[in-house]
Amino acid sequence: MAVKDRLSGNEAxxxxxxxxxxxxxxxxxxxxxxxxxQYFSGYIANGEVDTEFIAVESEHSAMSTVMGASAAxxxxxxxxxxxGLAFMWELLYVAASSRLPITMAVVNRALTGPININxxxxxxxxARDSGWLQIYAETNQEVYDNMIQAMPIxxxxxxxxxxxxxxxxxxxxxxxxxxxxxEKVKEFVGEYEPENYLLKHxxxxxxxxxxxxxxxxxxxxxxxxxxxxxMPVIMDTAKRFEEMTGRxxxxxxxxxxxxxxxxxxxxxxxxxxxxxxxxxxxxxxKKVGLIKLRVFRPxxxxxxxxxxxxxxxxxxxxxxxxxxxSGGPLFNEARNSLYDLENKPYAVNYIYGLGGxxxxxxxxxxxxxxxxxxxxxxDPGDVYRYIxxxxxxxx
Amino acid sequence: MTLTxxxxxxxxxxxxxxxxxxxxxxxxxxxxxDVAFSSGKHVQGFPEYGPExxxxxxxxxxxxxxTHCKVHSNIYKPDYVAVVDETLLKTVDVTGGLSEEGAVIIxxxxxxxxxxxxxNGYKGKICTIDAAEISMExxxxxxxxxxxxxxxxxxxxxxxxxxxxxxxxxxxxHKFAHKPQVIDGNMQALKKALQEVKVGDKVRS
Numbered sequence: 118m119a120v121k122d123r124l125s126g127n128e129a130x131x132x133x134x135x136x137x138x139x140x141x142x143x144x145x146x147x148x149x150x151x152x153x154x155q156y157f158s159g160y161i162a163n164g165e166v167d168t169e170f171i172a173v174e175s176e177h178s179a180m181s182t183v184m185g186a187s188a189a190x191x192x193x194x195x196x197x198x199x200x201g202l203a204f205m206w207e208l209l210y211v212a213a214s215s216r217l218p219i220t221m222a223v224v225n226r227a228l229t230g231p232i233n234i235n236x237x238x239x240x241x242x243x244a245r246d247s248g249w250l251q252i253y254a255e256t257n258q259e260v261y262d263n264m265i266q267a268m269p270i271x272x273x274x275x276x277x278x279x280x281x282x283x284x285x286x287x288x289x290x291x292x293x294x295x296x297x298x299x300e301k302v303k304e305f306v307g308e309y310e311p312e313n314y315l316l317k318h319x320x321x322x323x324x325x326x327x328x329x330x331x332x333x334x335x336x337x338x339x340x341x342x343x344x345x346x347x348m349p350v351i352m353d354t355a356k357r358f359e360e361m362t363g364r365x366x367x368x369x370x371x372x373x374x375x376x377x378x379x380x381x382x383x384x385x386x387x388x389x390x391x392x393x394x395x396x397x398x399x400x401x402x403k404k405v406g407l408i409k410l411r412v413f414r415p416x417x418x419x420x421x422x423x424x425x426x427x428x429x430x431x432x433x434x435x436x437x438x439x440x441x442x443s444g445g446p447l448f449n450e451a452r453n454s455l456y457d458l459e460n461k462p463y464a465v466n467y468i469y470g471l472g473g474x475x476x477x478x479x480x481x482x483x484x485x486x487x488x489x490x491x492x493x494x495x496d497p498g499d500v501y502r503y504i505x506x507x508x509x510x511x512x
Numbered sequence: 513m514t515l516t517x518x519x520x521x522x523x524x525x526x527x528x529x530x531x532x533x534x535x536x537x538x539x540x541x542x543x544x545x546d547v548a549f550s551s552g553k554h555v556q557g558f559p560e561y562g563p564e565x566x567x568x569x570x571x572x573x574x575x576x577x578x579t580h581c582k583v584h585s586n587i588y589k590p591d592y593v594a595v596v597d598e599t600l601l602k603t604v605d606v607t608g609g610l611s612e613e614g615a616v617i618i619x620x621x622x623x624x625x626x627x628x629x630x631x632n633g634y635k636g637k638i639c640t641i642d643a644a645e646i647s648m649e650x651x652x653x654x655x656x657x658x659x660x661x662x663x664x665x666x667x668x669x670x671x672x673x674x675x676x677x678x679x680x681x682x683x684x685x686h687k688f689a690h691k692p693q694v695i696d697g698n699m700q701a702l703k704k705a706l707q708e709v710k711v712g713d714k715v716r717s
Contacts, residue, residue, distance in 0.1 A: 123555055293580070
C-alpha cells in the first residue's frame with residue numbers, strides 16, 4: 118500500500134533519495150536546499166542508507182565530487198540552490214559533456230543582485246544551456262515523483278538531470294503526499310550498470326580530456342543528439358511510472374484546454390494558483406485553460422506548439438528575467454516554436470514572481486482578462502510585460 | 513463545468529500566524545498542519561521568510577481543506593489570525609484582510625477588549641490566551657506555541673478537541689521519545705489552553 122503522509126518538498130526529495138539509496142552524495146548547504154543533505158545525513162547516521170556522504174567546502178567541489186563518483190561508475194546525487202548552482206557553472210558543462218548521469222535536486226531561488234533567498238527561476242534558467250535535463254514540479258507530490266523518475270531517464274540518456282522545485286513555496290511548505298513503497302521504488306529505479314566507467318579495468322578510458330577542434334564539434338553534436346533522444350525516454354519512463362502509481366506525467370500538463378479560447382503557459386508551483394483561477398473563471402462561463410510545462414530541457418517544441426495552437430491568445434509566464442529586452446527564456450522558446458504553424462495564437466510574455474514576489478489568483482484573473490482583450494481586439498499590444506510590479510509605469 | 517472551490521464544498525479554512533523568529537510560530541503552524549492531516553484533511557503549512565534572524569517578525573500560513581488545494585500564494589484574507597507575540601500589534605497590521613466572521617487570537621495577559629484599540633478598527637471577535645503564563649506554569653519555560661496551537665484549534669474548530677488531544681499525545685510521545693519527562697507538561701499546557709482561552713465579542717453594529 119502506498120503511504121499517505123504530509124511532508125515538505127525538501128523532505129519529499131530526501132525520502133525519495135533514501136528509497137533510492139544512491140552510492141554517493143556530495144553536497145554543500147545553501148538556503149533553501151540545505152534541508153535535503155541535512156535530512157539525508159540523518160538517514161546515513163541512522164544506517165537507513167549506505168551512501169557515502171562527502172562533505173565539501175563549496176558547491177564547486179560538491180559538483181566535482183559527484184562528477185568523480187559518477188565517472189567511477191557510481192550513482193551520485195547532490196542538491197543546491199541559487200548562488201550554489203552558479204558556483205557549479207563551470208562543472209555543469211563538464212558533467213554534461215562527459216555524459217555523466219548525475220541527479221541534482223535544485224531548489225529554485227533567485228540569483229543574488231540584490232541578495233535574496235526567495236523563489237524565482239533565475240538559477241536553473243541561467244543553466245538552461247549547460248546540457249542538463251531539467252524537470253520542474255508544481256507540488257511536493259510532483260517533485261517526489263520526478264525524483265524517482267530522474268535516474269532511469271538520466272542513466273538511459275547518459276545526461277545529468279536537474280529536478281527542480283520552487284524554493285520555500287514547495288520546499289518548506291508541508292502538504293499531503295502519497296509515498297511509494299520502498300521495494301517498488303527500488304525496482305522502478307533498478308541497479309545502475311554503466312557500460313563504461315573509470316574503475317572498469319577491462320576497458321581503461323579517460324574522462325574529460327582536452328577536446329581538440331577535429332573532435333570538439335562531434336562531441337557537442339552527440340550531446341545535442343542525446344538531448345533529442347531523451348524525449349521518448351522521458352515519455353517511456355512516465356508511462357512506466359503511471360503503471361506503478363496511476364499518476365500521469367508528460368512534457369507538460371494541459372488543464373481545461375480542450376475548448377479553451379485563451380490560455381497561459383507557466384512552470385512550477387504558480388501553475389496551481391493559475392488552475393484555481395481557471396476553475397473560478399470556468400464557473401463564470403469563461404473558456405480559459407492552462408498549460409504547465411514540466412520538462413524544459415529538452416524543450417518539447419512541437420507538442421507544446423500544437424497545444425498552444427488550440428487557443429487564440431496565450432500568456433507565457435517567466436519567473437526569470439533575461440535582460441534581452443525581448444522577454445524571458447520560456448517566452449522566447451515557446452513563441453519561437455509557434456513560428457512554422459498556421460493559426461498560431463497571439464503570444465505575450467509576463468515576467469512575474471522575481472525574488473519571491475507572490476502571485477495570486479487575482480493576478481491570474483487579470484492576465485486572463487488581458488488575454489480576452491487581445492482576443493477581442495485582435496491586437497497583442499506590447500508582448501513583453503510585467504505582472505506584480507508595484508510601479509504602474511513598469512507593467 | 514468545473515466548480516469553484518466553494519461550490520465543490522472545498523472551502524478552505526485559512527489561518528495566518530504572526531510571530532518573531534525563534535518563538536515557534538512556524539513550528540505551531542506545522543503542528544497544526546500535522547494534526548489536521550491526522551484528522552483526514554488536506555493541509556498546507558508554510559512560512560514566509562524575510563531576513564532570517566532571531567526576533568524579526570515572521571509570518572506563517574495554514575490552508576486546511578477537504579480535498580487537494582491548488583493555490584500556492586500567501587494568505588491575504590484569512591479566517592483566523594494567531595499572534596504569538598503581542599508586541600507585534602504596534603508594528604504589524606495583524607488583522608489586515610481578516611474576516612470579521614473569524615477571529616484574532618492573541619498571546620497576552622490582557623482581556624480581549626483591552627486590545628481592540630490596537631487592531632486598526634477590526635470589528636470581529638478578539639480572543640486572548642496567556643500562553644506565556646501557561647507555558648511557565650506547565651513547562652517551566654516560555655514556549656508559547658503549544659498553548660497557542662490549542663487556542664487556535666479551539667477557536668477555529670478545524671479539528672475536534674478530543675481528537676486533537678489524542679493526536680497530540682501520540683505526536684509528543686514520538687517527538688519526545690528521548691525526553692519523556694516533558695510530555696506531561698506539554699499535554700497540560702494544551703489542556704489548560706483549551707480551558708483558559710478568553711473569547712471576546714464582535715462589535716455590534
